[in-house]
Amino acid sequence: MRLEFFLVILLSSLGLDAQNCNLYPENSPCRKACLTLESANRYPQGSKQSMELCTKATSLCPELASAWHSLSVPYLKRGDYYNWRKYLDKAVALDPKTYLGYRGACLFEFLHDYESALSDFKKLDLKKSGHLGFNPNGEYNLRIQKGLCYRELGKVDQAISEIKMAIDEGKAEGGVGTYDYLHLAVCYMSKNQVDSATHYMELQLPQYPNFPDTYYYLGLCALGHGDKIKAKTYFEKAKMLYPQNHRKDPYVIMPDQIFLSDIEKQLRSLN
Amino acid sequence: MKIYTCIFIILNLLILGSCKKVESKFPENIGDINFDPSLDRKDFNLCDSKNIVQYYSVNTDYKDGRKALYEEIYDKFRFNNDYITQSGILTVRFVVNCEGKTDRFRVMEVDKNYQEKKFSPTFKTYIVDIIKSLSDWIPGEKDGKKYDSYMYITMQIGDGMIKTITP
Numbered sequence: 001m002r003l004e005f006f007l008v009i010l011l012s013s014l015g016l017d018a019q020n021c022n023l024y025p026e027n028s029p030c031r032k033a034c035l036t037l038e039s040a041n042r043y044p045q046g047s048k049q050s051m052e053l054c055t056k057a058t059s060l061c062p063e064l065a066s067a068w069h070s071l072s073v074p075y076l077k078r079g080d081y082y083n084w085r086k087y088l089d090k091a092v093a094l095d096p097k098t099y100l101g102y103r104g105a106c107l108f109e110f111l112h113d114y115e116s117a118l119s120d121f122k123k124l125d126l127k128k129s130g131h132l133g134f135n136p137n138g139e140y141n142l143r144i145q146k147g148l149c150y151r152e153l154g155k156v157d158q159a160i161s162e163i164k165m166a167i168d169e170g171k172a173e174g175g176v177g178t179y180d181y182l183h184l185a186v187c188y189m190s191k192n193q194v195d196s197a198t199h200y201m202e203l204q205l206p207q208y209p210n211f212p213d214t215y216y217y218l219g220l221c222a223l224g225h226g227d228k229i230k231a232k233t234y235f236e237k238a239k240m241l242y243p244q245n246h247r248k249d250p251y252v253i254m255p256d257q258i259f260l261s262d263i264e265k266q267l268r269s270l271n
Numbered sequence: 272m273k274i275y276t277c278i279f280i281i282l283n284l285l286i287l288g289s290c291k292k293v294e295s296k297f298p299e300n301i302g303d304i305n306f307d308p309s310l311d312r313k314d315f316n317l318c319d320s321k322n323i324v325q326y327y328s329v330n331t332d333y334k335d336g337r338k339a340l341y342e343e344i345y346d347k348f349r350f351n352n353d354y355i356t357q358s359g360i361l362t363v364r365f366v367v368n369c370e371g372k373t374d375r376f377r378v379m380e381v382d383k384n385y386q387e388k389k390f391s392p393t394f395k396t397y398i399v400d401i402i403k404s405l406s407d408w409i410p411g412e413k414d415g416k417k418y419d420s421y422m423y424i425t426m427q428i429g430d431g432m433i434k435t436i437t438p
Contacts, residue, residue: 046301046325055297077325078302079362079423079438085385111360111425112435113383250327252438259338 019066033061037070046074065095069102076106077251092120100124101142105135109252114149121146131169137249141166141177148255151187160187178208179256185217186256194224212241213258219266232270239263302421304366304375311375317419318369326422329411331367340405341436344424347401354394354431359383361390363402364423371408373422383427390428398426 021034033056040053051074057067072087088106092099104120107113121142124132132142147162163184170176181204188197198221204214219234239260247257303323317323333340362379376399382388402424411420427434 044300048295048297048299051297051301052295074301077327078421079364079425080302080379081360081362081385081425082379082381082387110438112427112437248330250330253337257338259336261335261339 030061030064033057033064033067036060037064037067040070046078050074063094065091065099068094069099076110081111096123097127100127101133102136105140105142105145108145108149109135109254112152114152118146118149118153121149131173139178139254141169141180143169144177144180144183147187148183151190156187156190160184163187176207179204179254181207182211182214182217183256185221189217189220189224192224194221197221197224210241210245212238212245212263213247213256214238215241216258216263216266217256223266228270232267235263235266235270239267302364304364304377304421306375315366315372315374316368316370317366318417319419323366323419323421324411326367326411326420329413329418329420331411331418331420331422332409333405334407334409340407340424343405344401344426344436345433347404348433350432351397352431354391354397357390357394357431358429359388359390360385360425360427361395361398362423362425363399364421365402366419367408367410367422368419369410369417371410373403373405373408376403394431 019034021031021038024031024034036053036057040050040057043050043053051071054067054070057064058071061067068087068091072084072091075081075084075087084106088099088103092103100120101124104117104124107117107120121132124142125146132146134140135142135145143162143166147159147166149159150156150162151159163180167176167180167184170180181200185197185200185204188194188200198218201214201217201221204211208214215234215238219231219238222228222231222234238258242260242263246260247254302325359380359382364377364379365373366375367373378390378395378399380388380390380395408422411418423438425437427437
């Protein structure tokens, strides 16, 4: 089940809305639109040919939400938010269960518009029971991003509640998200609850053993306990791991992401 | 029979002649920025003007990472009471060439509801000048080849202050 989720999300992130055109009656306008959309995906995303075919798909079948979504993606990736929303909002109106979470994730990641993102996640929560789905690159249960919205808006307890719920969902589905425990730990750090932060950051370690950010935050936890020697060890480990293992999302800075300068700043303060 | 063939051919030529070429409403690629002599530097070199790619496909970056880039913008920005009414989302899109130089700056503006709006021209110029002053770009590279690439920086503006910078 998780593999299918991942494939759908991966294809969507490439602008390839994975859908079965056979769902529409043969020779119907929407079947033709669906096939037209498939042919659009053979051209580079955002190219004139791709955009024209996506537009043709919407004129053949205005209720084909995936065509409106496909039109929107290049605008988001180029910072043209007016046109992005012009097209994506149509997809959301036609198929909110599929596209509310996607829009919320994009608002969260690309714009740090936590209020609007949270609004979308809440609406999705009312429409779907249980798992909200994943963000476009498949790394996050959307409930984690919902929690992080709460955190960024100053509602840390609600953030913790959502993230814990997402972790439980992950466990029920066979795996916790790669960064889930880290974000939960950072929530506790923001409340100065160092013991809880350390506990969850240590649970993060086996999720991604060579992740430098974990060691950085463990270093902060150690400082919270007054242990500068242990902190220095963690920061040095983070620095050693950083070149080959730091986060490299091509589009955005991800939440709680650490940079080499952050690690070096801490090491300088301990010398 | 010959007369009917001639009439048929003439009619078809008339129809073809009256057809207007349907112009696409889309550029070659969404977000393309064409050279504008009134805005852009004539001495701005491109490695391949026909293949300016997007930043994310070649990892265009800034020295010490994007966080350092945004910190430099915050450091350079100075609040001015003249701009206290300026609020919304301002995006500056530009080209980082294969040498790490920048030009072809363009601005996109929306309000907090993602509807079109106009910031004050002097405020926009002030923000663009800050972006122009950034000089530690690392050109995008893939498979050992450096590329010209499009980059953009989005700022959420509230009461004349920069609230957040993304992406």
